[in-house]
Amino acid sequence: MELDETDTAILRCLQDDARASLRTIAKRVGVSVPTVSTRLRNLEQLGIVRGYRVLLDPERLDETVLALVVRTKPAATDRVARGIAESDWSRRVLVGKPGWILVDATVVRREEVNEVLRQITALPEVRAVQEFGGLTSVKDEPAALLAHPLSTSLVCFECKGPVLGEPVKVRRDGRYHYFCCHSCERLYLEKYDRIEAAARKHT
Numbered sequence: 001m002e003l004d005e006t007d008t009a010i011l012r013c014l015q016d017d018a019r020a021s022l023r024t025i026a027k028r029v030g031v032s033v034p035t036v037s038t039r040l041r042n043l044e045q046l047g048i049v050r051g052y053r054v055l056l057d058p059e060r061l062d063e064t065v066l067a068l069v070v071r072t073k074p075a076a077t078d079r080v081a082r083g084i085a086e087s088d089w090s091r092r093v094l095v096g097k098p099g100w101i102l103v104d105a106t107v108v109r110r111e112e113v114n115e116v117l118r119q120i121t122a123l124p125e126v127r128a129v130q131e132f133g134g135l136t137s138v139k140d141e142p143a144a145l146l147a148h149p150l151s152t153s154l155v156c157f158e159c160k161g162p163v164l165g166e167p168v169k170v171r172r173d174g175r176y177h178y179f180c181c182h183s184c185e186r187l188y189l190e191k192y193d194r195i196e197a198a199a200r201k202h203t
């Protein structure tokens with residue numbers, strides 16, 4: 001599904017400043033406040049906006065930033081990556097072709113780098129680790145590049161499968177819900193209405 005220029009402009013505002021108010025965004029994009037609010041809820045619902053976080057500089061906090069290239073048995077790539085992802089020190093874990101994992105890591109004290117390497121090499125299917133330590137960042141931008149046109153691959157809200165072609169789109173409570181077919185739509189809305197009814201009974 002393609003995102004229009006309003007969506008792109010809203011995302012650009014937020015990427016500059018996640019604390020920008022709906023009013024500020026509306027003014028900058030040239031649309032109404034309710035439009036921004038609806039669009040944002042939709043972008044969250046689609047999983048494009050994953051959250052609103054503060055950007056801290058690990059270097060100003062005297063932390064040590066490192067990058068790791070981890071080589072594994074090809075069949076074990078995902079398993080090892082998930083293992084690394086569970087640690088506190090891994091900040092970003094990227095899987096490329098089978099057998100290759102890239103890791104951005106941060107440790108509080110420089111001595112902990114050895115502990116990180118020990119933990120990784122202790123994983124049974126790891127073949128080698130290459131470490132680039134004590135990195136200084138020259139550029140650190142959010143990974144999403146907001147070029148135009150932007151598109152998103154829709155996932156059906158009911159069966160979680162990919163939505164091929166035009167989605168079935170339903171508006172409930174000011175939000176859009178997307179489905180791959182009408183039977184998923186029916187199943188989802190039955191559940192949705194049941195939950196809504198139960199919630200109403202409790203308030």
Ligand SMILES: [Zn+2]
Pocket residue numbers: 156157158159160161179180181184
């Ligand atoms: Zn579906």
